[in-house]
Amino acid sequence: MGNPFDFDDTSSVKVPSTLLEQVIGQEEAVRLARVIAKQRRHLLLVGPPGTGKSMVAQAISSILPRPTQEVSVLHNPAKPERPFLEVRTRPQIEEQVRGRPPAGLLMPIEQAPPFVTERLGYRCHACSRNSSPDAPLCPHCGAEKFRGGAGPFDDLVVGLGAPEREESVSTTRIMGGKEELVVFERFDDRCVRALDQKELSKLDHSDTQLPRNILLNLERPCFVQATGASETELLGDVRHDPYGGHYQIGTPPYSRVVAGGVHEAHEGVLFIDELVSLGRLQRHLLTAMQERKFPITGRNASSTGASVRVDSVPCEFILVAAVNTSDLRKILPPLRSRIGGNGYELLINTTMPDTEANVQKLAQFAAQEVRRDGRIPHASRAAVEALVGEARRRAKSVDHAAGLTLRLRSLSGILKMAGDWAVSDTAPLIEEKHVKLAIERGKPVEEQIMGRYGSAYKAAMSDWGLSNRVPTDDKNIG
Numbered sequence: 262m263g264n265p266f267d268f269d270d271t272s273s274v275k276v277p278s279t280l281l282e283q284v285i286g287q288e289e290a291v292r293l294a295r296v297i298a299k300q301r302r303h304l305l306l307v308g309p310p311g312t313g314k315s316m317v318a319q320a321i322s323s324i325l326p327r328p329t330q331e332v333s334v335l336h337n338p339a340k341p342e343r344p345f346l347e348v349r350t351r352p353q354i355e356e357q358v359r360g361r362p363p364a365g366l367l368m369p370i371e372q373a374p375p376f377v378t379e380r381l382g383y384r385c386h387a388c389s390r391n392s393s394p395d396a397p398l399c400p401h402c403g404a405e406k407f408r409g410g411a412g413p414f415d416d417l418v419v420g421l422g423a424p425e426r427e428e429s430v431s432t433t434r435i436m437g438g439k440e441e442l443v444v445f446e447r448f449d450d451r452c453v454r455a456l457d458q459k460e461l462s463k464l465d466h467s468d469t470q471l472p473r474n475i476l477l478n479l480e481r482p483c484f485v486q487a488t489g490a491s492e493t494e495l496l497g498d499v500r501h502d503p504y505g506g507h508y509q510i511g512t513p514p515y516s517r518v519v520a521g522g523v524h525e526a527h528e529g530v531l532f533i534d535e536l537v538s539l540g541r542l543q544r545h546l547l548t549a550m551q552e553r554k555f556p557i558t559g560r561n562a563s564s565t566g567a568s569v570r571v572d573s574v575p576c577e578f579i580l581v582a583a584v585n586t587s588d589l590r591k592i593l594p595p596l597r598s599r600i601g602g603n604g605y606e607l608l609i610n611t612t613m614p615d616t617e618a619n620v621q622k623l624a625q626f627a628a629q630e631v632r633r634d635g636r637i638p639h640a641s642r643a644a645v646e647a648l649v650g651e652a653r654r655r656a657k658s659v660d661h662a663a664g665l666t667l668r669l670r671s672l673s674g675i676l677k678m679a680g681d682w683a684v685s686d687t688a689p690l691i692e693e694k695h696v697k698l699a700i701e702r703g704k705p706v707e708e709q710i711m712g713r714y715g716s717a718y719k720a721a722m723s724d725w726g727l728s729n730r731v732p733t734d735d736k737n738i739g
């Protein structure tokens with residue numbers, strides 16, 4: 262093999278712009294990634310740590326089209342524990358924003374008819390003075406301003422003669438000789454809002470007035486990583502409200518709904534590392550994949566969120582799951598069959614042939630890692646050669662194969678450590694000696710033990726202060 266390197270240091274090595282092209286030595290994974298993104302299939306990646314499984318999953322998400330659906334839950338005035346679900350596309354959102362009814366006429370409370378301000382909760386029926394519509398007691402004379410659910414403790418204190426507080430008050434006015442309906446609503450502490458016939462008719466055709474909690478916006482990332490650490494993280498939740506969602510002091514149910522990983526990955530990639538760590542949650546994952554929608558409900562039975570439920574929240578994700586070879590048989594069989602039936606299973610490569618092209622790929626890898634790290638200098642040609650030498654040694658020692666290792670996370674670790682040595686030397690480049698030092702210092706602790714003591718037994722003896730005495734019989738021990 263001639264010298265595959267035509268560079269002095271990695272600053273002149275070309276790094277591809279896309280994440281997919283930066284994946285080294287996993288040609289089949291890269292080929293599948295393109296198919297999967299296009300056809301929206303699932304993928305099961307099998308292989309040891311640090312070989313690029315997460316990178317492949319991210320690369321798939323990076324070539325997906327942007328999400329087209331925004332998903333919201335809206336307040337349901339008739340049944341707050343069953344918020345409405347709304348899915349809108351960008352054109353629909355724009356259309357609704359354009360068609361949003363005008364705010365109506367804002368009117369200071371002093372100018373509104375007194376019977377209106379009284380029924381909306383501003384005016385005190387006893388002293389006729391105005392105050393905040395949220396204050397159940399008049400701050401001027403101390404009288405009950407309104408009753409009927411006015412305050413959180415209203416069932417304990419009932420004002421005699423106080424009116425009901427109303428959400429809106431309808432009345433009529435004569436406009437151009439015709440009688441016309443006008444509706445007054447509370448706006449803030451000092452103003453009411455008056456809606457005339459024209460504005461009301463627009464309101465009839467629009468539900469944009471319902472308060473909205475956007476669960477998934479259009480700018481969300483296409484890559485979501487979930488773990489089995491918590492059920493709520495994967496499947497969503499409705500947060501607890503100690504006030505039980507009371508309309509004045511509590512938080513309304515629709516605003517406590519939280520999406521899970523399966524929902525956040527809607528239209529994108531749901532990446533699950535160590536799939537089997539999901540345990541029994543694998544079953545829920547299976548349901549989500551089959552139904553392409555999954556309800557969100559409070560997952561803690563003793564929480565006030567448990568009574569809230571939103572059905573059919575969409576979750577059309579591409580599942581990319583990773584497992585170690587030894588865990589394959591622990592995958593829930595129907596889940597595995599679901600992935601296989603609508604996707605691919607792939608055994609990740611741990612080594613690649615020792616060809617000139619692949620050696621160049623490792624130089625590209627070194628350049629990528631330097632750029633990605635951002636804190637270490639570029640590597641000289643001799644430093645890259647030393648790194649390639651280590652890749653050869655590791656293929657042999659770890660995978661017992663001729664070739665170059667693809668356990669690239671640990672190779673990247675060596676490069677970073679070498680970079681740190683270079684930085685502490687104030688060297689402008691990572692040199693061969695830095696890589697050699699990093700290889701020596703970066704050995705796993707087991708290898709360090711073998712180097713220093715020759716055996717784990719001797720190391721243990723040394724821990725007990727018996728380093729130089731190799732026991733020959735029971736008497737020597739202790």
Ligand SMILES: Nc1ncnc2c1ncn2[C@@H]1O[C@H](COP(=O)(O)OP(=O)(O)OP(=O)(O)O)[C@@H](O)[C@H]1O
Pocket residue numbers: 283284285286287309310311312313314315316317534583626630667668669670671673
């Ligand atoms: N095939 C590869 N091509 C380029 N870089 C790689 C490759 N494999 C690993 N790397 C480098 O190693 C890092 C770790 O890889 P990644 O997180 O994808 O490994 P993994 O297989 O998901 O490991 P784990 O099983 O521990 O999660 C990547 O960020 C990248 O810098």
Ligand SMILES: [Mg+2]
Pocket residue numbers: 314315316534
């Ligand atoms: Mg990973």
